[in-house]
Amino acid sequence: xxxxxxxxxxxxxxxxxxxxxxxxxxxxxxxxxxxxxxxxxxxxxxxxxxxxxxxxxxxxxxxxxxxxxxxxxxxxxxxxxxxxxxxxxxxxxxxxxxxxxx
Amino acid sequence: xxxxxxxxxxxxxxxxxxxxxxxxxxxxxxxxxxxxxxxxxxxxxxxxxxxxxxxxxxxxxxxxxxxxxxxxxxxxxxxxxxxxxxxxxxxxxxxxxxxxxxxxxxxxxxxxxxxxxxxxxxxxxxxxxxxxxxxxxxxxxxxx
Numbered sequence: 001x002x003x004x005x006x007x008x009x010x011x012x013x014x015x016x017x018x019x020x021x022x023x024x025x026x027x028x029x030x031x032x033x034x035x036x037x038x039x040x041x042x043x044x045x046x047x048x049x050x051x052x053x054x055x056x057x058x059x060x061x062x063x064x065x066x067x068x069x070x071x072x073x074x075x076x077x078x079x080x081x082x083x084x085x086x087x088x089x090x091x092x093x094x095x096x097x098x099x100x101x102x
Numbered sequence: 103x104x105x106x107x108x109x110x111x112x113x114x115x116x117x118x119x120x121x122x123x124x125x126x127x128x129x130x131x132x133x134x135x136x137x138x139x140x141x142x143x144x145x146x147x148x149x150x151x152x153x154x155x156x157x158x159x160x161x162x163x164x165x166x167x168x169x170x171x172x173x174x175x176x177x178x179x180x181x182x183x184x185x186x187x188x189x190x191x192x193x194x195x196x197x198x199x200x201x202x203x204x205x206x207x208x209x210x211x212x213x214x215x216x217x218x219x220x221x222x223x224x225x226x227x228x229x230x231x232x233x234x235x236x237x238x239x240x241x242x243x244x245x246x
Binding site: 065067068071074078081082085089 | 108228235239
């Protein structure tokens, strides 16, 4: 008894396809660590500016209005949440990979 | 701040808020001095006016849109050159030889209108700011 070898699909549309060409691998890898570091530095700077603004306002600095203080702290809030969101997404992806069933 | 283009709208609104605050200060000054007959430099108080100027937004230099997006700043506070209001009051210490006192060229009704305009413009700036913040928060919540 002989076993028939496995043959490629014989549909006429697929007959000419031999491989996939034209796709290039990205040479520069997107660097998650770099992005996260930049976000953290942004958040750090924004938080510093918010603290400075609050201090200047408390000292009675004439150039510092209420809205500047509130805006600075709101910016810090957004920057910190951006960094946190990046961290959460990265962790989520990592956990997803670690839970891969093999 | 490369990642934080959301802050551009906030910076622009913030510059508008500061400018409106200055306008409010000027309106308050004009209203408070509506009867001031003796100002620094002699003569009655002269009505102040703000001159606004569009300025580059800090933090967006170098992007293609830096030239298009402008904040606002008060470039100068000018003095209204309109003639003072003369009132006949011979007993007043600042009365001139004809018995007329020069009162400031301030019209309180006009100043009230300026004040309300500044207040509404401030509210509009706050609304822009809140919307920008809400957009940033929505963006942070994508996928959640």
